[in-house]
Structure formats: C-alpha cells, structure tokens
Amino acid sequence: MVHENSQEDLTTIPVAQYVRMSTEHQRYSTDNQSLAIAEYAAAHKMRIIKTYTDAGKSGLNIRGRPGLQQLLQDVENSAVEFRAILVYDISRWGRFPDPDEAAVCEQTCKRRGIKVIYCAEPFTNDGSLSSTVMVGLKRSMAAEYSRELSVKVFAGHRNLVQRGYRQGGAPGFGLRRQLIDEQHNIKAILARGEKKSIQTDRVLLIPGPAEEVETVRQIYRMFLDDGMPERVIASTLNRRGVLTDLGRLWTRGTVHQVLTNEKYVGNNVYNKTSFKLKIEHKRNTPDEWIRKDGAFPAIVPTDDFMRARAIITARSRHLDESQMLDLLKCLLEKHGALSGLLIDEEDGVPSSSAYRTRFGSLLRAYSLVGFNPKRDFAYLEINRELRRRHPDLVAEISRCISSGRGWVRQDAENDLLIVNDDFTVSVVIARCKPTPAGSYRWRIRLDTSLRPDITVVARMNATNSTALDYYVLPSIDFSADALPTMEQNGFVLDAYRTDTLDDFYTLTARVPLEEAA
Structure with missing residues (x-):
C-alpha cells in the first residue's frame, strides 16, 4: 500500500472515488477496486463521499463512459465538496491510445484544485519530475497494452473466421447461431442477445426455421423471376404478415440486405468495417476483408446470388x-x-x-450536393488529404537531397528513402489536433517494423495546411515511446526540432575527393 508523505492537507478533506471495469466478465473488479481505495482512504484519514462508476466500459476513450464524463462535468460546472479523486491505478483512469487525452482529463481536475491520486501505484502523483515521468510512462504503457491487445484480438478473430466460425453480429433472417464446443459437439442454438460463456466454445451459422428459409428463397424468386424491386417485395411480405428477424415490417433496405449479403450462400466475410481502438470507424476495401467461402450451409444457390448482385450493380452503372x-x-x-x-x-x-x-x-x-452532416467528419477529410500529401513530401525531400550533391532512391515496398547507399530515412506527417484545454497535440503513427536509421516527422500547423516544423530523429537516440506530440517536448526531443530541413539536406551532401597521386 502506498503511503504519501505530504497528505496532512488532505486528512480532513472529503474525497471521491472513480472505478471502472472493461467488460461484464470483470463484474467483481469494481468491488476489488473500491475495497483497495477504501483501505487507502482509511489509512490516510480520508472520507469517500461520492462514487463515480463505469461498469463494463472500455478505457480507450471518454465516449461511452458516463461515470467519467459526469465526474469531469461536476468538477467543471459545480462547487463539488470533495477535494481529491481516488483511482485504483492509471489504467483504471483509462487506456487512452493517445496518452495526452488522459493527461487532459486529469488536468481538468487539477485546474479546479482537485488532485487525482492513484492508490495502487508505487509513486506519489505530486507533480514532481520523477512522478511526472512515471505517470507519463505508465500512460504510454497502458496505451501500448491496448494497441498490442487490439492486434492480438484481431489476429485471433481472423484465424477463427478463416476456420469458418462466426465472429459477432446477428445471424439475420433465415439463419441461426449454433453453439458448439471445441470437439464440435452441438450445445445449443443461441437466442438473440445471447453470447457464448466458455472461451473454447465456437459459433457457426446454420439455416433457421424452414418457413424463414423458404421466405428467403421466395425473395430471390420474386426479384429474379418476377422482376419485383425491393420495395414491392417488402410490401408483398408485409401483406402476408411475414415479419423480419427483429419482429418488424419489411422495408426496401431489409430486402436489399437479404439480396446482397454473402452469408446466404454460406460465405463467412469479416472486417468489412473496423473501429480499432475506438478511434475511427473505417469502411474497409474488399482486399482488406477476411473471408472463408463455403463456411456455412448455403440456403440460396450461388448462381441466384450472383445474378441478383449483377442486377443491383447494373442499376447504378448506367x-x-x-x-x-x-x-x-x-x-x-x-x-x-x-x-x-x-x-x-x-x-x-x-x-x-x-x-x-x-x-x-x-x-x-x-x-x-451541399449537405453537411451535424457530426464533424472533418478529421476524415484531413486524414485523406495528409495521406495524399505524403508522396509529395517524400518526393520533395528526395529532390532536395539530390540537388544538394547527395543521391537517394526509394524502396518500392515500404517507401523508405535510401540515402547515399549509407542510411535509410522514413518520412512521417503528423496531424495537428486541438485539445479541449486549447493547446495542440500531434498524432504520430510509426511503422515500427521499418526500423529506419532516421525518422523525419513533419508536424502540421493548426489548420493542417502546411508544415509547422520538423523533427529529425535518429533511431539511436529515441524510441517510439518518446515522440514529439506536444508543443514543448523538453530538451531531449526539442534538440532535434528544426523549422526547415536545410541542415538535414546539408548533412546528406557528399563532396567528391581528389584522388591522391
């Protein structure tokens, strides 16, 4: 148990606690956190007067965490009685992919004079240099844990899909989810909302009730043989009293889904969309999809499915x-x-x-067509523009090296620049992102598999229209855990900052030497 040496000012001050668990499988986690926090409070003569809880909530961001949101709102907008917040450890505060997001949340509390205390951490969060370094390190470790876990989970899902198992999502009309054990013995049919509870169990898609299967086949016959559009098919089904798998009336969209989803021909398709680390919803291109053809029993002939797809595609082609x-x-x-x-x-x-x-x-x-959604999608356009600009920046750096009596060639597979056949350079563009506190942060994503000798980071300005400055980072002096994400990053990193790349181009120049007689 951690004992803080300078807590006299808190001994009579009421405190709040914040507890969080990631999934429902950790239902006892909040109790364990509360017990440890209560012991810490008792040892330091603190009195817990308010509890904020996020049960079954991911720590990847603040969205979807009403407990933390309410805590910050109370701190910002009301005269709260507590003067400190007790949290079990830094990971319970959040495993934010951007560690600065956790820092902003904590700074919001500190601006109001409310200290955040991590009860189970082996250091005092007192703002000293050592504690600041440790907090930053722990936040980065929490973020890296989330990234590594995301990669491992995705790899596991990909393996299961390619073996023919169903990964998530409702089965759809005419289909059911069948639960099997690791020896492929049938255990049960999962009802809507039910999930497997044993890790080694697996889920397959199988044909549903005979009347639903027949309805699916009728939809294809009405579309292919009778030439009915989706809206007419929906009206026909509704007049017959047939409801969807959700117990609702059919619509053009629900009929369209039956006519276009490959699961009806037995194909297992995964990763059409992704939301990795809950940062950005992404609609993936077909080459990124993970698929296993013929994974499930088909309830519609493949020829019928392909004919329907061709008709639907041709409707917009002309x-x-x-x-x-x-x-x-x-x-x-x-x-x-x-x-x-x-x-x-x-x-x-x-x-x-x-x-x-x-x-x-x-x-x-x-x-x-002049429609701007209420939700701000500007970051998508910014990311797209920066991806488009990256080849231009690489080409500009190559041109400047060549014009400065150096030579450079580009690796076609990974875009690394090979300079003077001597060292490699990776070029990264960092998007600027304003924080709620009014400062700026830069998102820097490195491909750690490349291992270049030098990484050139171009940090964009506040409007992401042009480069604000550059960091020329030699691999021998820095790691991916220490990147220039803030306006001021300390001497260790800012020593490599430059307004232009002129000095870098000078270093890449080669001067021919006369041969000695």
Whole structure:
C-alpha cells in the first residue's frame, strides 16, 4: 500500500472515488477496486463521499463512459465538496491510445484544485519530475497494452473466421447461431442477445426455421423471376404478415440486405468495417476483408446470388455522376437530410454502397450536393488529404537531397528513402489536433517494423495546411515511446526540432575527393 508523505492537507478533506471495469466478465473488479481505495482512504484519514462508476466500459476513450464524463462535468460546472479523486491505478483512469487525452482529463481536475491520486501505484502523483515521468510512462504503457491487445484480438478473430466460425453480429433472417464446443459437439442454438460463456466454445451459422428459409428463397424468386424491386417485395411480405428477424415490417433496405449479403450462400466475410481502438470507424476495401467461402450451409444457390448482385450493380452503372448527384439532391430536398439508410430505402436511387464506390465516400457525395452532416467528419477529410500529401513530401525531400550533391532512391515496398547507399530515412506527417484545454497535440503513427536509421516527422500547423516544423530523429537516440506530440517536448526531443530541413539536406551532401597521386 502506498503511503504519501505530504497528505496532512488532505486528512480532513472529503474525497471521491472513480472505478471502472472493461467488460461484464470483470463484474467483481469494481468491488476489488473500491475495497483497495477504501483501505487507502482509511489509512490516510480520508472520507469517500461520492462514487463515480463505469461498469463494463472500455478505457480507450471518454465516449461511452458516463461515470467519467459526469465526474469531469461536476468538477467543471459545480462547487463539488470533495477535494481529491481516488483511482485504483492509471489504467483504471483509462487506456487512452493517445496518452495526452488522459493527461487532459486529469488536468481538468487539477485546474479546479482537485488532485487525482492513484492508490495502487508505487509513486506519489505530486507533480514532481520523477512522478511526472512515471505517470507519463505508465500512460504510454497502458496505451501500448491496448494497441498490442487490439492486434492480438484481431489476429485471433481472423484465424477463427478463416476456420469458418462466426465472429459477432446477428445471424439475420433465415439463419441461426449454433453453439458448439471445441470437439464440435452441438450445445445449443443461441437466442438473440445471447453470447457464448466458455472461451473454447465456437459459433457457426446454420439455416433457421424452414418457413424463414423458404421466405428467403421466395425473395430471390420474386426479384429474379418476377422482376419485383425491393420495395414491392417488402410490401408483398408485409401483406402476408411475414415479419423480419427483429419482429418488424419489411422495408426496401431489409430486402436489399437479404439480396446482397454473402452469408446466404454460406460465405463467412469479416472486417468489412473496423473501429480499432475506438478511434475511427473505417469502411474497409474488399482486399482488406477476411473471408472463408463455403463456411456455412448455403440456403440460396450461388448462381441466384450472383445474378441478383449483377442486377443491383447494373442499376447504378448506367447512371453518370451528375445523374446520381441529381437523385441525391432530390432525396435531400425530400427529407432535409441524408444517410445511408435513407438512400437505401428510396426507390429509384442507387444504393449507398454505389455512392461510396463512385465517389470514394458518402461524405464526398454529400458535400457535392451541399449537405453537411451535424457530426464533424472533418478529421476524415484531413486524414485523406495528409495521406495524399505524403508522396509529395517524400518526393520533395528526395529532390532536395539530390540537388544538394547527395543521391537517394526509394524502396518500392515500404517507401523508405535510401540515402547515399549509407542510411535509410522514413518520412512521417503528423496531424495537428486541438485539445479541449486549447493547446495542440500531434498524432504520430510509426511503422515500427521499418526500423529506419532516421525518422523525419513533419508536424502540421493548426489548420493542417502546411508544415509547422520538423523533427529529425535518429533511431539511436529515441524510441517510439518518446515522440514529439506536444508543443514543448523538453530538451531531449526539442534538440532535434528544426523549422526547415536545410541542415538535414546539408548533412546528406557528399563532396567528391581528389584522388591522391
């Protein structure tokens, strides 16, 4: 148990506690945290008057954590009675992928004179140099743990999908999830919302009730043989009293989903979208999908599925971009807003996937018809623009090295620059991100597998329109755990900061020597 040496000022001050567990499988974790915090409070003559709890909540970000949000809101907006917050350890405060986000949350409390105390950490969070270093290190370790865990979990999911097992998501109309043990013995049919409770158990998709399977086949017959569009098929099913797997009426979108999802021909497809580390929702390209064809029993012939797909694809193929945008404008005028669901539900309008394919993203299609969603998607455009700008920056650095009597070639596989056949250089663009406190932070992502001799980091300005400064970081002097993510990063890092790369180009120059007689 940690004993702080200078806690006299807190002995009569009431405190709050914050506890968090990541999943429902850790249902006893908050009790254990509260017990340890209570022992710490008693040992230091503190009185816990308020508890904030996030049960079954990920620590990757503050979104979805009402307990921490309420804590910060109380601290900011009300005259709280407690003067300190007790947390079990730094990881319970959060495993933020960006350690600075955890620092901002803590700084919010400190600005109001409320100290955050980590009860189980082997140091005192007193603002001293040693504690600041330890807190930063622990935050980085928590972030790295999340990154490593994400990679391992994804690898595990990929392996299971390629072996034909179902990974997450509702089975859909006409299908059911079957639970099996590690010897493939059938255990049960999982109802909606049920999950497997034993780690070695697996889930397969199997055909559902015979009447649902027959309805799926009827949908394909009505679409292929009778030429009915999705809206008419939905109306026909509703008149017959057939409900979806959610017990709802059929719509154009739900019929469209049956006609386009490969699970009905037995294919197991995973990673169409991703939300790694809960940072950014991403719609992945087909080459990133993980698939296992023929993983489940098919309830629709593959030929029928491919015919339906061809018809749906051809519906938008004959429209040029201006015609597609005109239809989108009409939809916007009709509803006053746009979404993938609205697009998929509208007769005579290409599907949302068709707009993504033709225009690169729904966001770009929206902007072309003058629709700006309430949610701020600007960061997506910024990331896209910075990815587009990266090859230009690499080319500019190559040109300047060559014009300065050096020579350079680029590795076609990993974009590393090989300078003078002597050392390698990796070029990274860091996006600028304002924090709630009004300062700036830079997101720096390194491919640790490259191991360049020098990493050139171009930090963008506040508008991400041009480079603010550069860091020329030799691998021998820095690690991926210590990166220039803040405005001021201390002498150890800022010694490598430069406003331009002129000095770097000078160092890469080679001067020919006359041969001695």
